[in-house]
Amino acid sequence: MKNERQMDAQKIETIEPIGKRVVIRKDEDKKETKGGIKLPDTIEIPTITGRVVAVSAEIEHTPDIPLRKYDKVLFNPKGAIPVDFEGDNRLFVVEVQNVVAVFRKG
Numbered sequence: 394m395k396n397e398r399q400m401d402a403q404k405i406e407t408i409e410p411i412g413k414r415v416v417i418r419k420d421e422d423k424k425e426t427k428g429g430i431k432l433p434d435t436i437e438i439p440t441i442t443g444r445v446v447a448v449s450a451e452i453e454h455t456p457d458i459p460l461r462k463y464d465k466v467l468f469n470p471k472g473a474i475p476v477d478f479e480g481d482n483r484l485f486v487v488e489v490q491n492v493v494a495v496f497r498k499g
Contacts, residue, residue: 407447408447408476408484408486409447409449409450410447410448410449410486411449411451412449412451412488413449413451413452413455413458413488413489413490414449414452414486414487414488414489415445415447415448415449415452415460415466415486415487415489415492416445416446416447416448416476416484416485416486416487417443417444417445417446417466417468417473417484417485417487417492418443418444418446418483418484419441419442419443419470419483419484419485420442420443420444421483441467441468441469441470442465442466442467442468442496443465443466443468443483443485444463444464444465444466445460445461445462445463445464445466446462446463446484447462448460448461448462452489458489459495460489460492460495464495464496465495465496466492466493466494466495466496467492467493467494467495467496468485468487468491468492468493469487469491469492469493470485471491472487472488472490472491473485473486473487473491474486474487
């Protein structure tokens with residue numbers, strides 16, 4: 394029989410950051426340079442771009458912070474907290490101050 398903690402862990406379906414934080418899904422690591430040179434699997438170019446998958450309630454209600462769900466962003470990975478939530482190790486909780494740019498069209 395499963396204990397209560399195991400059952401609660403299975404019910405988790407979303408993640409909501411607290412304070413001035415967002416959850417970002419990091420883009421895939423690059424395996425080829427822009428010039429077309431294929432990199433061996435042992436070499437990775439660190440990627441610091443990703444998509445916002447969740448924003449805190451504080452950010453949603455602060456018009457001065459232009460971050461919304463699904464925005465593509467550039468972030469500083471040193472302050473990012475990895476989240477082992479989906480098993481692919483690409484989710485990070487990031488403080489707003491570590492998001493350095495938002496990509497916009499137009």
